Amino acid sequence: MSARRSVAPTGLADRLLSAQAVRVHCQALMAQAQAGLARxxxxxxxxxxxxxxxVTQVIRERHPDLRVPPHSRWRHFEAGNVDRWAQVAARHGLDRPTMQLERARARVDLAVTSVLLDASAGAAWAYADLSTGQQLAGAEGLGVASLHWWAGGALSSDPHHPCRADAVGLERLPTADLALAFQVNEHNVLPGLEGRANLLRQLALALRSRPDVFGHPGASGLRPGHLVDTLIRLYPTGRVPAEALLRLLLTTLGGIWPERPALDGAPLGDCWPHPDAPDGWVPLHQLSQWMTYALVEPLEEVGLTVVGLDELTALPDCRNGGLLLDLGLLQARDRAFHTTRWRADAEPIVEWRALTVVIMDHLAEAVRGELRLTPEQLPLSRVLEGGSRAAGRRIARAKRPGGPPPVHIDSDGTVF
Structure with missing residues (x-):
């Protein structure tokens, strides 16, 4: 395993590594669609x-009081109305008041590693949660599986502190261990298994390359969780801009993604070429934004508030984007789009995801109008949680046996 060499982004690369760039570049493609000129x-x-x-009906059914929680990986850990994180924290003594800082670090360790395992599970895989008897598919299954695996010490190099993820534990990870933990077999196939394991091994290299962010004086080991200490130092007021948090993740972890475009040595991550986009690029940063959303609650443990969350965008995934296709807001010019198996960098896929980003902003505004709520009462992240992703799953089940999305994408375990 070798580290991908990267340099600090400058010029265009630096501009592309932001949530603002995601909206600006995606809006350019949306303007083409509004003019009837999208390819x-x-x-x-x-x-x-x-x-x-x-979507409004789905929100009302799932949250009759309209108190919708924020979109976050932490909701998946609560699948079936079971607060598994609280159970883990109690079992390992992390719920004690004196453990506040370590609890936040542990939650960041868990959030970062769990998000990196969250590419699409496909329609055939499911996870049997033995502690509850629940059979969980998709993102919920991946989330619960990753929580149990992490809590068992699989990513920690210190057997006395299992609820951690550190560079030593990550870099020695065998793919077979991941397969066992996620109950993968010939009848329960998880796409991109090797890609997922490799992301965690690459994470170890990223931690080693930035000890200023992922190390901590007096602490042994490099951990994603030491990001907590770094943010406390960088933001003494306790207010962390969401855009700044995303940029920090993009610039410190950007080199872990395999076979991604780069400019002048700076990795661009989830950013793809399209001839009609500004400068020819469409930045999307789906998993990095998902990771940013997932860090909000852990950081609150130590009094850090992530502000400006609406600077982030909707996640252009198969559920949000599939909803738009299944209900006809977007229609493919070529019907073969729905029967073709696409690579993530295919031009139609890049265009579909870009349009999804912008349309979801418009949809959120329309949903608020129906519910008579303000953006402060129902920000984008709550529309997504309430909302659009559940609606995407529901319409997919209504249209296709098993509920697969209306787009077929080859997954290497690192996208979607």
Whole structure:
């Protein structure tokens, strides 16, 4: 295993590594769609009311009091209304008041590693949670599996402190251990297994390359959780801009993604070429934004508040993007789009994801109008949680046996 050499981003690369760039570049492609000039899709705004009503109904059914929690990996750990994180914290003494700082570090260790394992599980895989008897598929199954695996000490090099992830534990990870923990066999196939394991091994290299961020004086080992200490130092007021947190993740962890574009040695991560985009690039940063959302609650443990969360965008994944296709807000110009198996860098996929980012902003506004709520009462992250992803799963189940999304993408375990 060798580290991917990277340099500090400058110029265009630096501009692409931001949530602002995601919206600006995606809006350029949306303007093409609104003018009827998008290469691969047509835009049907007359169907917005139908889609908004559908998502609103889902929110009302799932959250009758309209108290929607924020979109976060932590919701997956609560699948089936079981607070598994609270159980783990109590079992390992992390719930004690004196453990506040270590609890936050542990939660960041868990959040970062769990998000990196969160690429699509496909329609055939599921996880049997033996502690509850629940059979969990998709993101919930991946989340619960990763929580149990991490809590068992699989990613820690210190057997006395299992609830950690550190560079030594990550770099020695055998893919077979991941397969065993996620119950993978010939009848329960998880796409991109090797890619997922390799991301965690690459994470170890990223930790080693930035001890200023992932180390801590007086502490042994390099951990994602030491990001807590770094942010306390960088933001003494306790207010951490979401855009700054995302940029820190992009610049410190950007080299872990395999076979991604780079500019002048700076890795761009989830950023892809498209001929109609500004400067020819569409930044999306899906998993990095998902990771940013996942860090909000752990950082609150130590009094850090992530502000400006609406600077982040919707995640252009198969559930949000699939919802738009299944309900006709977007329609593929070529019907073969739905039967083709695509690579993540294929131009139609890049365009679909870019349009999804912008349309989800419009959809969130329409949903708020239906519910008579303000952006402060129902920010984008709560529309996603409430909301659009559950609606995407529901319409997929209604249209196709087993509920697969309307797009087929080859997953290497590192995208979607």
């Amino acid at each position: 691969h899709f047509t835009w049907h705004p007359e169907r917005m009311a139908l889609v908004s009503a559908y």
